[in-house]
Amino acid sequence: MDKTIKIQVRRYLPEKQPDPFWQEYEVPLEPKWGVLDALIYIKDHLDGSLSYRWSCHMGVCGSCGMMVNGEPALTCATFLEEYQPGPIRIEPLANFKVLRDLIIDTDDFMGKLKSVKPWLITDEKRDITDGENRQTPAELKAFKQYTLCINCMLCYSACPVVGLNEDFVGPAAIALAQRYNYDNRDSGNAARHDTLLAHGGAFDCTLIGECSRACPKHVDPTGAIQRYKADGAMEYWKRLIWPKAATAPKNDGIVKQID
Amino acid sequence: MDTETAPTYKRFRPSAYHPSMALTWWMKKPSYLLYILRELTAVFVAAYAIILLLTVRALSQGGEAWDTWLATLQRPGMILFHGFILAFAVYHSLTWFTLAPTALVVRIKDKVLPASALIAVHVAAWVGCSAFIAWVLLSA
Structure with missing residues (x-):
């Protein structure tokens, strides 16, 4: 792992604690990795309990919308490199009820x-x-x-x-x-x-x-x-x-x- | 509203939390602040309308009342306030005309008139009307 970037995720696990909290992860800063790729890396390698939605990975399905550094964005079309040196703060979409981690009630x-x-x-x-x-x-x-x-x-x-x-x-x-x-x-x-x-x-x-x-x-x-x-x-x-x-x-x- | 896809299903659907918006939400982004300033211009435009009404009232009350009102208007504080009103009124008008293309789609044959042309026509008409009013007032 050469270069890395810190990802801060606002998590919500109602069965463990009633209030949302921040958790920090460090992921490889791969070229052409989107924020969604970083979340997938976290789930596969660092913390399997992280929940988020995604499907097509190409800006068509509209599932992976989240707040990235306070701005609403499709995480598949938002690239890690643009946020150097980090950290990147990821939250569930604003103005919605949150069911779990980055998953909102639609x-x-x-x-x-x-x-x-x-x-x-x-x-x-x-x-x-x-x-x-x-x-x-x-x-x-x-x-x-x-x-x-x-x-x-x-x-x-x-x-x-x-x-x-x-x-x-x-x-x-x-x-x-x-x-x-x-x-x-x-x-x-x-x-x-x-x-x-x-x-x-x-x-x-x-x-x-x-x-x-x-x-x-x-x-x-x-x-x-x-x-x-x-x-x-x-x-x-x-x-x-x-x-x-x-x-x-x-x-x-x-x-x-x-x- | 609730689509109630499965209202009885609760097991893996625990209570959600709903973050509320802070009272200072409009300070979070420059675009939000510009929006709030645009809305605030209404207060200053209304203030000028009141000044105008007071001017008409002074006019109806005769020469002495008129002179007193003119003296009030010439106070430094009043001139400064007018400066504020002018700045907000100009901002109000500019934002109004730049937003016009969002509501107005003008089609000429198959082509849609570009937003910049619509804004230019509006601003030109505004400047023209203002110049005419200034000419009428100043030449009187």
Whole structure:
């Protein structure tokens, strides 16, 4: 072992002690090793009790998000060399409940994601013989950016509003709602307005912009939320002044099943 | 919210801890501090609105009240306060215009107008309006 770097991990082992504590490890400073590689080294060689999530190791699955020196990051895409001489402090993602060591409780996020109905909602009856539901490149471009979200939750960790207001539906969920709102095959805007216009919806965002800075996929949730605010404000006044003219809620897409 | 995937399952799911945010969270990062400063500008802009209302009131109360109010405005403390208000108002306006492209997507045919162009148009309109108001006030 030539060069090494110190890794400090905030651990939480509720069956051993009620409060989280810091533990330090020393790992080889291999070139091209990510922070995730260091954690894997610790688990394999130094301390098998360390718990963390990971899967693809290539920035696609969104499982290995953690706080690295106080900033939310995908640990597979964050390299040890950038943090010389160390130490590197690794914590579970901020603004989430922690279940164990670096593992956060994702239930809250999953519930919020579901609440914006991020799936295709349409009344159009289509048969299998109709073939693909094609779009032009321009129609795809209108929302493609928002499809790139990998649900890594870094934006939730970066956003102070999420930390201060637990009802806030959050950046990724709104960006994903917009992914369907801007899809010309979808007509579920009205169903999504119910969540996004309500308490905890898009208007709880105070435009800090940290979500877009943290996003590893350049989804730009900040932009998605501000664009929704413009659409949502129009809808709010429509519903207030002339409720009949407002977009009528349609089915939420769940009931539509393959016969 | 809870998806309640398996609410009865408890054995290997012990109680979680939820770290709370410190009151000084906005001092942790420069970008958080700039955000808080941007929000704080509203206080100074509101203060100027109150000064403006007091000016209108002094105007309605006749010559003597007007002269007293003018003397108040010319005190060094008041001039310094106006300097603060101006600085915060300029910061407020600049941040407002630089954030405009996040909400506004302008499409011309197939191309999306770049953010820098949107900011430039906004700032140019702002400078133009300010220059016009200054011309009206100063030439009167």
